[in-house]
Amino acid sequence: MYHTGNMVKELAEKHGRKRESLMPILQEIITKHNYLTDDAMVAVATELDISAAEVYGTASFYTFLDTKERGRNVIRVCKTITCSMKGKNDIISTLEDILKIKVGETTPDKMFTLLETNCIGWCHKAPAMLINDMPYTDLTPETVIDVVKGYMR
Amino acid sequence: MKNKGLTKVDLIFESTDVRKVMKKAFEMTSNEIIEQILESGLKGRGGAGFPTGLKWKYTAAEKEPEKYIVCNADEGEPGTFKDREILDKAAAKVYAGMAIAGKAMGARKGFIYLRGEYRFLLPQLYVELHKFHKLINEIGYDFSIEYRMGSGAYICGEESALFESIEGFRGEPRNKPPYPTVSGLFSKPTSINNVETLVTAMMIIEKGAGEYVKLGTKDSRGSKVFSISGDTPIPGIFELELGMTVQEFVNEFGDGDTKAVQVGGASGFCVPRKKFSETIIGFEGVPTGGSMKLFNSSRSMYNVLHNYLEFFTEESCGQCTPCRVGCQQLYKGIEMVKKGESKSTYLNELVKLADTMKVASKCGLGQSVGNAFRSIVENFREEIIY
Amino acid sequence: MVTLKINEHEIKVAEGTTILDAAKKLSINIPTLCNHQDLCVAGNCRVCVVEQKGARTLVAACAMPVAEGMEINTNSLKVRNARKHIVELLLSEHRADCTKCYKNQNCELQTLANEFSFGEHIFLDLVAGRPYEIDRSSPSFFKDDSKCIRCQRCVRTCSELQHVSAIAVANKGSHQKISSFHDRPMSHVVCTNCGQCVNRCPTGALVEKTYIDQVWDAIYDPEKHVVVQTAPAVRVALGEDLGFDPGVRVTGKMVAALRQLGFDSVLDTDFTADLTIVEEGTELLTRLKKVLVEGDQKVALPMFTSCSPGWIKFIEHKFPHMLPNLSTCKSPQQMFGALAKTFYAEKRGIDPSKVVSVSIMPCTAKKFEADRPEMRSSGYKDIDYVLTTRELAVMIKQAGINFLSLEDEKYDSIMGASTGAAVIFGATGGVMEAALRTAYEIITGRPVPFTNLDIVPVRGMEGVKEATIKIEGTKADWKFLEGAELKVAIAHGLVNANKLVKAVSTGKASYHFIEIMACPGGCLGGGGQPIPTNIEIRKKRMEAIYSEDTHMAIRKSHENPEVVAIYKEFLEEPNGHKSHKLLHTHYVKRESY
Ligand SMILES: Cc1cc2nc3c(=O)[nH]c(=O)nc-3n(C[C@H](O)[C@H](O)[C@H](O)COP(=O)(O)O)c2cc1C
Numbered sequence A: 001m002y003h004t005g006n007m008v009k010e011l012a013e014k015h016g017r018k019r020e021s022l023m024p025i026l027q028e029i030i031t032k033h034n035y036l037t038d039d040a041m042v043a044v045a046t047e048l049d050i051s052a053a054e055v056y057g058t059a060s061f062y063t064f065l066d067t068k069e070r071g072r073n074v075i076r077v078c079k080t081i082t083c084s085m086k087g088k089n090d091i092i093s094t095l096e097d098i099l100k101i102k103v104g105e106t107t108p109d110k111m112f113t114l115l116e117t118n119c120i121g122w123c124h125k126a127p128a129m130l131i132n133d134m135p136y137t138d139l140t141p142e143t144v145i146d147v148v149k150g151y152m153r
Numbered sequence B: 001m002k003n004k005g006l007t008k009v010d011l012i013f014e015s016t017d018v019r020k021v022m023k024k025a026f027e028m029t030s031n032e033i034i035e036q037i038l039e040s041g042l043k044g045r046g047g048a049g050f051p052t053g054l055k056w057k058y059t060a061a062e063k064e065p066e067k068y069i070v071c072n073a074d075e076g077e078p079g080t081f082k083d084r085e086i087l088d089k090a091a092a093k094v095y096a097g098m099a100i101a102g103k104a105m106g107a108r109k110g111f112i113y114l115r116g117e118y119r120f121l122l123p124q125l126y127v128e129l130h131k132f133h134k135l136i137n138e139i140g141y142d143f144s145i146e147y148r149m150g151s152g153a154y155i156c157g158e159e160s161a162l163f164e165s166i167e168g169f170r171g172e173p174r175n176k177p178p179y180p181t182v183s184g185l186f187s188k189p190t191s192i193n194n195v196e197t198l199v200t201a202m203m204i205i206e207k208g209a210g211e212y213v214k215l216g217t218k219d220s221r222g223s224k225v226f227s228i229s230g231d232t233p234i235p236g237i238f239e240l241e242l243g244m245t246v247q248e249f250v251n252e253f254g255d256g257d258t259k260a261v262q263v264g265g266a267s268g269f270c271v272p273r274k275k276f277s278e279t280i281i282g283f284e285g286v287p288t289g290g291s292m293k294l295f296n297s298s299r300s301m302y303n304v305l306h307n308y309l310e311f312f313t314e315e316s317c318g319q320c321t322p323c324r325v326g327c328q329q330l331y332k333g334i335e336m337v338k339k340g341e342s343k344s345t346y347l348n349e350l351v352k353l354a355d356t357m358k359v360a361s362k363c364g365l366g367q368s369v370g371n372a373f374r375s376i377v378e379n380f381r382e383e384i385i386y
Numbered sequence C: 001m002v003t004l005k006i007n008e009h010e011i012k013v014a015e016g017t018t019i020l021d022a023a024k025k026l027s028i029n030i031p032t033l034c035n036h037q038d039l040c041v042a043g044n045c046r047v048c049v050v051e052q053k054g055a056r057t058l059v060a061a062c063a064m065p066v067a068e069g070m071e072i073n074t075n076s077l078k079v080r081n082a083r084k085h086i087v088e089l090l091l092s093e094h095r096a097d098c099t100k101c102y103k104n105q106n107c108e109l110q111t112l113a114n115e116f117s118f119g120e121h122i123f124l125d126l127v128a129g130r131p132y133e134i135d136r137s138s139p140s141f142f143k144d145d146s147k148c149i150r151c152q153r154c155v156r157t158c159s160e161l162q163h164v165s166a167i168a169v170a171n172k173g174s175h176q177k178i179s180s181f182h183d184r185p186m187s188h189v190v191c192t193n194c195g196q197c198v199n200r201c202p203t204g205a206l207v208e209k210t211y212i213d214q215v216w217d218a219i220y221d222p223e224k225h226v227v228v229q230t231a232p233a234v235r236v237a238l239g240e241d242l243g244f245d246p247g248v249r250v251t252g253k254m255v256a257a258l259r260q261l262g263f264d265s266v267l268d269t270d271f272t273a274d275l276t277i278v279e280e281g282t283e284l285l286t287r288l289k290k291v292l293v294e295g296d297q298k299v300a301l302p303m304f305t306s307c308s309p310g311w312i313k314f315i316e317h318k319f320p321h322m323l324p325n326l327s328t329c330k331s332p333q334q335m336f337g338a339l340a341k342t343f344y345a346e347k348r349g350i351d352p353s354k355v356v357s358v359s360i361m362p363c364t365a366k367k368f369e370a371d372r373p374e375m376r377s378s379g380y381k382d383i384d385y386v387l388t389t390r391e392l393a394v395m396i397k398q399a400g401i402n403f404l405s406l407e408d409e410k411y412d413s414i415m416g417a418s419t420g421a422a423v424i425f426g427a428t429g430g431v432m433e434a435a436l437r438t439a440y441e442i443i444t445g446r447p448v449p450f451t452n453l454d455i456v457p458v459r460g461m462e463g464v465k466e467a468t469i470k471i472e473g474t475k476a477d478w479k480f481l482e483g484a485e486l487k488v489a490i491a492h493g494l495v496n497a498n499k500l501v502k503a504v505s506t507g508k509a510s511y512h513f514i515e516i517m518a519c520p521g522g523c524l525g526g527g528g529q530p531i532p533t534n535i536e537i538r539k540k541r542m543e544a545i546y547s548e549d550t551h552m553a554i555r556k557s558h559e560n561p562e563v564v565a566i567y568k569e570f571l572e573e574p575n576g577h578k579s580h581k582l583l584h585t586h587y588v589k590r591e592s593y
């Protein structure tokens, strides 16, 4: 949970209050907090004078605009064909082992959420994944552990 | 037909004096620029392959004073990653291409729609953008560019869905007509071009259409940046002259055991080994936005198709019936055939369904699901069934 | 003009016409689902695809404008195959239990299925075994996603006509659905219960919450005395569900049918509509006096009408700071309910706990209104059950009544007397017109200065209407209004209400009195009215309403003899103590989502 009212107001000041400001505002909330709480969506709706259902409907269209609770670090492992051919399943099971969660879940300390995603544009260096905005490529079960450890602090 | 063979070129990434090219363009008339692009035969590099010169001409002809240039950097097609590389290595050329397009069409404002997956590039892209705005200021020309970000939705690469997304809505494709050249972003005349198209256009202005037409074939002029992945010893990004056969491509990039090449990503066509020699990569054969995936004989084409169908089932915007439900039916359908719960002849019904999706879906996504479906099912029927 | 050929027939139509409309002119029927005349074009169901010569793909007739020289085939093999596939696909994603479905025989999907897909289905059943949950939380309607075909008519209705957007499209791909804010129950979001979406949903995904069985039970319960009231707009629309063309007045037949159904007393909401006018008119004049004479700054003007419960919930959610501007008068339905279990019961010598009060309404929001905790001023639930016009038609069919051949009958008394002023409540502008007819006469002692009492400027389908009435020749009590210009405005459809309220609340416009109806056209276009609806049908109902008015002997609310009597016998005076207890109410601020 985070404090929404002021933050959303500031974002509306920064990006404007037109409908086209909706995506930049939601994206920045995600950058800061990884997911959209109901409070945040209602606050955005109020600022932009649109309905909350519209905000939710728009957000839920976009894979990265999560409306479910997410950990501080969101791991998205590519599951599309090349990554899938090149060992994505090993990467996933390694991650599930070290984080002790399944795909779709968040660690109890809210540090990590593990998800799958569609092609992220690194097929020549498959398997690949994103942690928040950062891509990691040419993954092996060994390297992925090092990468994730870098986020464990 | 005689083909050109496989030739590597280096145009997109070679260093260029963008100031010089822009100055040259700004001294040309709108018509002169468009004539050059028309003469070059350049077709859009985003996948659909619409002649770029015509698109510019139509947009230029619109009377509306407010127009936009949109650079499509959504690059969501599985297996495509060349636009990221172009932006990473040659952003200045993309910006210059947009400014030149702006000059040609009378637009003062450009937007780049960058997929959310490439957000990590933003800081360096802004550094380049800052330089560009300074440069264009020095030249004394009025054109500015803004970034808009995607957030993980393949369909937002479809032009009208992309406009919806920038305008703050769900990325649901619009009805066409009206076409973007008449009513695009914010309902203004808009020319939307792929990243690579814009750089290529800039190059054409730099070198002259006469030089450019020397590359490629009648239907597929020039060179193209390919994103090569799958079972290949040398995956990566390669700029190749258009007009080679799949065989020539496989000779260069295959691992010696290539059984199929998926040309154009999940929405493209699967070319099986027996058709390698007769199939030209380009608009006369199999068109591609650049995605080339090689599969060797260890791969199950059922898995490939299954993976693609899962992708479309998730990434369809979901608004229109043929695509939303059709994707689910194809996806579940091949599972049932594989499990033996549906007869193998059910595949024929599914092929017919894919044909309906091709003609009845609202946008290019639903319309192209049938490409991979038909070409894989027809060429690898046994692998799907057994 | 553009010339094109459809199925070899040449036709000339205006530029911008769609293929669908051009085909209609040739009497060529193209099936549609997502298309609705009241809404913008969606082009998403694809049922209307047709073949255009030379085109790579089929084109959606509803979304494709005609072009010179176009050649269209609406029935080629390619078209038929595609349409059959599309209907099959919709069915494969649909929990089709037609025989158990409320929309059975009244469902656009079923009709299409009937035409295109029978016998063996081609595709896999995608919903078999898939869990589904019906949202029954709203007192007005059910939302059943397992019957939804994602045509988005409801979403467009809620946003384009109502500016509420309580529901929107959520998720994408196979997960796409119609959702309230984060899937909350419909009872806990900004939904106004207007039922406009219900009226436009082609399937059983959105249907009114029905109380037919409860009403039958009450009718057959010998212990109970069941009174029924009928709203003004019902009589001009009920016929549509029972074999009449739109625009036929069936007042007398409806009364006869209600009596045959077994109601103990068939009464008229018109009576309390007239009462509303007297109460509301008095309230307005009192407010004006307080502001203009006493300089009371606390009294809010303009005053908004309060008879449309959808509108009430809208303002409670969206403009809570404007609640003081709402008239405190209950709606006619609720005034009726409060009086049925007090005045009526007393007069008839019936134990009010034995009175069951049923109302027939063009409206689904009335179901919500009847459930409001404020609506128990008789000491009981003032209105027990609200049925829509459609539900009444169902009951009449269930009872095997041959409606077409019924002889006209008259309402019972007491609380059955009506006036023309009350009847026009059913049309946008009607409350205003009725109020002006009465208020002007109170102030000046003379009828409103319009030919035949027809206050034409407040009539019609314009979204927002305005009028100014100059007050001259006032009576002694009202001298402060001499020469004043009474400024009024009217809006119908919440999208227009929103505009008007915004203009008022930002000071861009100023009025004394504003009538607002939640539904397009007013109650005649209510969410509980027969399906289908469109502007032509609503205009026909409107004509019927005004012709009913013209045919009435009494056309001013304050002259309704039963209204005059009830003040004498029971209420004492307008806005008096008893009125306040029984006929007035208060409002609550609600959440913004
Ligand atoms: C589902 C779908 C996804 C698309 N994705 C992209 C994309 O990521 N990048 C792109 O340039 N074009 C994409 N397109 C094509 C665009 O709609 C459009 O044709 C293109 O941006 C035009 O630019 P061009 O003429 O320069 O190729 C996509 C089309 C469809 C139907």
Ligand code: SF4
Binding pocket: B155, B172, B173, B315, B316, B317, B318, B319, B320, B321, B323, B324, B361, B362, B363, B364, B365, B366, B367
């Ligand atoms: S074809 Fe698919 S992606 Fe395109 S509009 Fe239809 S549902 Fe959406």
Ligand code: SF4
Binding pocket: C094, C095, C096, C097, C098, C099, C101, C102, C103, C104, C105, C106, C107, C108, C109, C110, C147, C203, C204, C205
């Ligand atoms: S919505 Fe229509 S098709 Fe579906 S079950 Fe009900 S009547 Fe049948």
Ligand code: SF4
Binding pocket: C147, C148, C149, C150, C151, C152, C153, C154, C155, C178, C197, C200, C201, C202, C203, C205, C206
């Ligand atoms: S609920 Fe009804 S109107 Fe709304 S999308 Fe579903 S089928 Fe269409």
Ligand code: FES
Binding pocket: A078, A079, A080, A081, A082, A083, A084, A118, A119, A120, A121, A122, A123, A126, A127, A128, B078, B079
């Ligand atoms: S398939 Fe994984 S990055 Fe493209």
Ligand code: FES
Binding pocket: C031, C032, C033, C034, C035, C042, C043, C044, C045, C046, C047, C048, C049, C060, C061, C062, C063
């Ligand atoms: S009626 Fe035309 S697409 Fe739905």
